[in-house]
Amino acid sequence: MSGTNSDLTEQVLRTSGVNVRKCMRCGKCSGTCPSYGEMEYHPHQFVYMVEKGEIDALMKSSYRCLSCMACVERCPRGVEPLKLIEAVRLMVVRQQGQNHLKADQIPGLLDEELPQQAIVSAFRKYSK
Amino acid sequence: MKEGQTIMIFSYYPGCTLKTKAKDLDRYARKSAEYLGVTLEELPEWQCCGASYPMARDEIATKLSSVRALMSAKELDHDLVTVCSACHNVIKQVNNDMKNGGNTAKKVNNYLNPEVEYNGETNVIHYLEMLRDKIGFDVLSKAVRKPFAGKKIAAYYGCMLLRPGKVMQMDNPENPTIMEDFIRAIGGDPVIYPYRNECCGGYITLEDNCIAEKVSGKVLSSAQENGAELILTACPLCLYNLTKCGPENKIPVYYFTELLAEALGVKNEGGAENVGNEQ
Numbered sequence: 001m002s003g004t005n006s007d008l009t010e011q012v013l014r015t016s017g018v019n020v021r022k023c024m025r026c027g028k029c030s031g032t033c034p035s036y037g038e039m040e041y042h043p044h045q046f047v048y049m050v051e052k053g054e055i056d057a058l059m060k061s062s063y064r065c066l067s068c069m070a071c072v073e074r075c076p077r078g079v080e081p082l083k084l085i086e087a088v089r090l091m092v093v094r095q096q097g098q099n100h101l102k103a104d105q106i107p108g109l110l111d112e113e114l115p116q117q118a119i120v121s122a123f124r125k126y127s128k
Numbered sequence: 129m130k131e132g133q134t135i136m137i138f139s140y141y142p143g144c145t146l147k148t149k150a151k152d153l154d155r156y157a158r159k160s161a162e163y164l165g166v167t168l169e170e171l172p173e174w175q176c177c178g179a180s181y182p183m184a185r186d187e188i189a190t191k192l193s194s195v196r197a198l199m200s201a202k203e204l205d206h207d208l209v210t211v212c213s214a215c216h217n218v219i220k221q222v223n224n225d226m227k228n229g230g231n232t233a234k235k236v237n238n239y240l241n242p243e244v245e246y247n248g249e250t251n252v253i254h255y256l257e258m259l260r261d262k263i264g265f266d267v268l269s270k271a272v273r274k275p276f277a278g279k280k281i282a283a284y285y286g287c288m289l290l291r292p293g294k295v296m297q298m299d300n301p302e303n304p305t306i307m308e309d310f311i312r313a314i315g316g317d318p319v320i321y322p323y324r325n326e327c328c329g330g331y332i333t334l335e336d337n338c339i340a341e342k343v344s345g346k347v348l349s350s351a352q353e354n355g356a357e358l359i360l361t362a363c364p365l366c367l368y369n370l371t372k373c374g375p376e377n378k379i380p381v382y383y384f385t386e387l388l389a390e391a392l393g394v395k396n397e398g399g400a401e402n403v404g405n406e407q
Contacts, residue, residue: 014186015186016184016185017185034327034329034346035327035332038339064332064339066327066329066330066331066332066339066343067287067330067331068287068291068326068327068330069287069288069292070291070326070327072291073290073292073293073301073302082183083183083184086183086184087184090184090187101334101335109334113149113368113371113372114368115145115364115365115367115368116144116148116149116179117144117145117150117179117212117363117364118179118330118331118333118334118365118368119334120144120178120179120180121178121180121214121330121331122334122335124178124182124190125331126335
């Protein structure tokens, strides 16, 4: 099988605590996702790609999620796709030199009103 | 404080943004609480909550600042009141991890090694819950001196006050009423609109404000189409995104505490600059 990696899959499942087999493919997570149009892979695809072990592709596509928890709240099966996205993103940024956001980029992104909350939460999501 | 009221004391966690870009959210929360006979005691030496709950099961260090705040409130034997949506979400979810035992509680207690283990004993409530459950919206409405009579006000919940519903337990996550009841208590006319609990874009605004503009724009037009004259929020980042990103936004966005202070007639008391900067 190309593009699959059982170690990575195991790690994503363990870190997220998600049981991907509960998914019944209703698509409600993607239907309710405010960032659906921005994502290469959508929340429902995340679930079955993790199930199939296609983690490498997902690792390049996890920064468009807004962490709004709509998919967590509205999944009729309690699958919580967001936790998979978070686990995949962490797997990337926990590697050395793989931070998606670096501190020296911040001054260029600031404006007068930007709340500290935006910077702190972006670092939580994009960097280690 | 008025006669017949009992003194209520809570521990208070303001959070970083309330000390800097969102001073109004903090300042008016304190002024209004004081007028309502509630003492908010700021926690000593609190640290930033991180603004985003670490969801991964093996994240421990990122939860410690929240645990320290929770332990500090437990020592003082008060409920812990938060006002920023993000702080509330992080601290409440971390408290839930601690309460439910398991891996997080075990590792955190091993690391912090406190004299008495912390297992989620502190009760975390948002300022809105304090108004609803501890003071009562009926009592609040009687304390209002300058009601927003006939004003069409849209509550914007966003994500973090409500979700995940089974942990936050503030209200029905899909059909909440707490902010609308608050609006009624201060004399306003709540506007119900479909995007009131959809995302503003959150932190993505830092990297790609086009995405934030799109999603915030939907919230704003939804409120506008339903006749809102102003929008209320409890979150500094929601306020930023809704104010900054909305295309042709003509609806002003306020912190709910500012309207509360205005309704109670305490907004301009004591000077605007010298309140809320005690730390």
